[in-house]
Amino acid sequence: MKxxxxxxxxxxxxxxxxxxxxxxLVPGVAMPPYFLQVLCLAGINITLAVxxxxxxxxxxxxxxxxxxxxxxxxxxxxxFTVTAGDRLRAILGFLPSALQESAxxxxxxxxxxxxxAVAGFFVGVPSLRLRGDYLAIVTLGFGExxxxxxxxxDAVGGARGFAGIPKLANFFWIYLFAAxxxxxxxxxxxxxxxxxxxxxxxxxxxxxxxxxxxxxxxVISFVVSSAMAGVAGGLxxxxxxxxxxxxxxxxxxxxxxxxxVIGGLGSISGSVLGAVLFIGLTEGLRQFAQYxxxxxxxxLIVLMxxxxxxxxxHKEFVTFLTKRRRSIGGAPGTQEGA
Amino acid sequence: xxxxxxxxxxxxxxxxxxxNGLDLGLASGQLYGLIGPNGAGKTTVFNVIxxxxxxxxxxxxxxxxxxxxxxxxRITRRGVAxxxxxxxxxxxxxxxxxxxxxxxxxQATTLTTAVLRTPAHRAEExxxxxxxxxxxKIFKLDHLSTERAKxxxxxxxxxxxxxxxxxxxxRLLLLDEPAAGMNPHESNELMDLxxxxxxxxxxxxxxxxxxMKVVMGICETVHVLDYGSTIAVGPPAAIQxxxxxxxxxxxxx
Numbered sequence: 001m002k003x004x005x006x007x008x009x010x011x012x013x014x015x016x017x018x019x020x021x022x023x024x025l026v027p028g029v030a031m032p033p034y035f036l037q038v039l040c041l042a043g044i045n046i047t048l049a050v051x052x053x054x055x056x057x058x059x060x061x062x063x064x065x066x067x068x069x070x071x072x073x074x075x076x077x078x079x080f081t082v083t084a085g086d087r088l089r090a091i092l093g094f095l096p097s098a099l100q101e102s103a104x105x106x107x108x109x110x111x112x113x114x115x116x117a118v119a120g121f122f123v124g125v126p127s128l129r130l131r132g133d134y135l136a137i138v139t140l141g142f143g144e145x146x147x148x149x150x151x152x153x154d155a156v157g158g159a160r161g162f163a164g165i166p167k168l169a170n171f172f173w174i175y176l177f178a179a180x181x182x183x184x185x186x187x188x189x190x191x192x193x194x195x196x197x198x199x200x201x202x203x204x205x206x207x208x209x210x211x212x213x214x215x216x217x218x219v220i221s222f223v224v225s226s227a228m229a230g231v232a233g234g235l236x237x238x239x240x241x242x243x244x245x246x247x248x249x250x251x252x253x254x255x256x257x258x259x260x261v262i263g264g265l266g267s268i269s270g271s272v273l274g275a276v277l278f279i280g281l282t283e284g285l286r287q288f289a290q291y292x293x294x295x296x297x298x299x300l301i302v303l304m305x306x307x308x309x310x311x312x313x314h315k316e317f318v319t320f321l322t323k324r325r326r327s328i329g330g331a332p333g334t335q336e337g338a
Numbered sequence: 339x340x341x342x343x344x345x346x347x348x349x350x351x352x353x354x355x356x357x358n359g360l361d362l363g364l365a366s367g368q369l370y371g372l373i374g375p376n377g378a379g380k381t382t383v384f385n386v387i388x389x390x391x392x393x394x395x396x397x398x399x400x401x402x403x404x405x406x407x408x409x410x411x412r413i414t415r416r417g418v419a420x421x422x423x424x425x426x427x428x429x430x431x432x433x434x435x436x437x438x439x440x441x442x443x444x445q446a447t448t449l450t451t452a453v454l455r456t457p458a459h460r461a462e463e464x465x466x467x468x469x470x471x472x473x474x475k476i477f478k479l480d481h482l483s484t485e486r487a488k489x490x491x492x493x494x495x496x497x498x499x500x501x502x503x504x505x506x507x508x509r510l511l512l513l514d515e516p517a518a519g520m521n522p523h524e525s526n527e528l529m530d531l532x533x534x535x536x537x538x539x540x541x542x543x544x545x546x547x548x549x550m551k552v553v554m555g556i557c558e559t560v561h562v563l564d565y566g567s568t569i570a571v572g573p574p575a576a577i578q579x580x581x582x583x584x585x586x587x588x589x590x591x
Contacts, residue, residue, distance in 0.1 A: 003455070184453050191452030192442040192463065195431070199439040202428035209388060209422075211414035211443025211506050220449055314430065 010179055018172035036171065038283050040239055043174035044232050045275040047181045049259040050268055051228030054185050056257070057265035058194065059221045060201025061128065065139030066229050066256050068146040071248035072119050073112030073230025074237040075156050078165045080108045081238065085166065105168040109177075109234040116230025117223050119146075124222040129215050131204050135222075143250050151245045161244035162237075169238035177235060181228050186268055188224070197221055198266075262303060264310030269317035274310070340399075341366040341542045342387070342418075342510055347396030347406075349379075349386050349566075356382040358566040359396070364542045366509065369532070371557030371574075372546045375586055378563040380546045381423060384514050387544075388420050389413040400510065415443055419508035421499040423515045423546075429488030433479055433498055436487050437470040440505035470505065477501040477531075493524045497531070504535070510542045511535070517549040525549055529556050554578065562586065 016025065021039075023030030031039070052066045085104045092100045119142075127138040151159045188194050196217050199207040208214045237243045255278065263274025281299065285292040307313070342364040349357040357379045364370050372380050386393045392407035399405070405413050419440075428436050445466065451459040474480040477497050482490060487498060496516055503511060513532070517525040533556055536543050547553045553560060554574040562570040562577060564586040570577055577583055 187453050192445050193449055193452050195435055195439050196442055198431055199428045202430055203426045206426035208410040209414060209420055210440040211411050213411050
């Protein structure tokens with residue numbers, strides 16, 4: 001009951017903020033479009049980072065193909081909206097148009113999430129049955145395969161990119177799904193299932209010996225993470241209205257990895273912070289033009305020397321402030337853990 | 339009735355025969371020691387029983403059911419738990435969470451109930467929390483429950499490993515060199531602990547150990563392996579006088 005009230009309050013709050021930012025609440029007051037776009041992209045990156053942290057940070061299985069699942073979600077949901085969106089609107093003709101649009105977006109996102117989850121299952125089952133770095137190799141290859149396949153698919157624009165996607169996502173939807181992702185990952189991590197995931201990261205042989213079905217746990221974690229990346233991709237497509245295979249190269253996957261490493265592997269609030277910092281830095285350094293990436297790399301190197309475990313390490317923001325130790329989700333391979 | 343029975347178990351790694359036609363039987367409630375010089379195949383026997391390796395040939399019966407070649411996790415859920423020669427705790431997790439993970443193998447909650455936080459899930463979490471704390475108290479680790487496992491002193495880590503194994507509710511416990519690296523005082527405490535665990539929970543314990551004082555002090559039956567084959571089985575006093583055993587350990591004249 002309390003949970004529902006909180007959810008409703010979050011929805012209402014985001015709704016009001018959204019109206020305020022686009023200038024519909026107070027006449028003459030609106031957020032500059034550039035800032036609003038940066039804010040929205042940050043929201044999508046929060047979803048991507050938190051979901052990747054579930055598999056990389058908490059389960060300890062290194063995936064470098066998150067952009068591939070994002071691409072599947074983006075293309076599948078965009079294709080649904082473009083080809084079947086009008087039909088769905090006609091069926092729901094009795095509803096107000098705002099609700100119709102929401103229904104189209106939610107259906108599109110569900111399809112994107114579902115397909116990304118299915119892809120995650122088929123990538124995960126063979127590679128997660130083994131211990132070690134196989135997942136990294138397989139996901140790296142998978143991400144590139146997806147991109148090449150999309151480039152040759154004429155139905156979604158191939159190498160020209162997929163244009164003409166209606167703008168259904170906005171600040172409200174993006175942050176609603178970011179909040180939902182954080183909630184779901186938080187609850188997974190703070191449950192018996194989450195404990196088994198962290199145990200697998202800490203010592204897979206011992207986890208198996210304690211009766212944990214390690215393969216199943218790893219696959220579930222990977223599939224959930226992929227589905228969330230699919231949702232993020234769908235939001236990305238419906239926000240920018242244009243997607244291109246080049247948006248989903250392995251560089252994109254590495255960007256998400258950088259976000260979770262900056263914030264701290266095994267910290268949900270760290271991933272949020274990492275995503276915001278990453279976007280803030282890449283945008284803030286724009287004024288330095290050609291030196292932008294040099295400065296960015298320098299900052300990363302400095303951070304990794306000063307705090308190799310990421311800004312928050314394995315702690316959550318609240319416990320980081322109060323200096324209390326929370327054991328769940330300690331970071332793997334940190335200096336102290338080595 | 340025997341709780342564990344190995345008949346003709348052989349484990350080959352390529353040309354190397356690590357365990358050769360091993361016969362072994364454990365009655366429930368028995369403290370059984372497995373000893374032998376380095377490389378005799380003791381840990382391999384453990385790994386075959388717990389499902390880390392599938393035996394090349396032979397049969398392993400646990401409570402009458404064949405378990406040879408089953409997955410590790412499944413054998414644990416059947417009621418066989420183990421500790422490791424080189425401690426394998428979940429280092430970054432708290433002492434309490436280490437034990438909770440082992441409890442989880444008997445839990446009914448799923449991903450959906452965890453995300454939705456259903457009342458059943460919460461009740462289950464509370465039960466696990468309570469039972470884990472009780473178990474820690476039994477093993478005198480309750481004051482360390484929030485400490486990260488890797489920060490514990492060596493002796494406490496060994497105790498925690500046994501506590502974690504107990505949390506899976508085993509009927510057969512396999513201890514792989516629990517006294518390794520312990521001083522005489524700690525190994526004395528360990529002997530009391532092992533005996534006490536057996537009496538309190540009434541389980542069978544299979545013990546691999548190099549510390550002869552521990553083995554001879556607590557085991558009712560001692561089984562000596564050399565080069566993968568049995569050279570003697572019997573009560574400690576008889577084993578200590580067995581010429582074959584003395585030869586295996588000290589070399590022939």
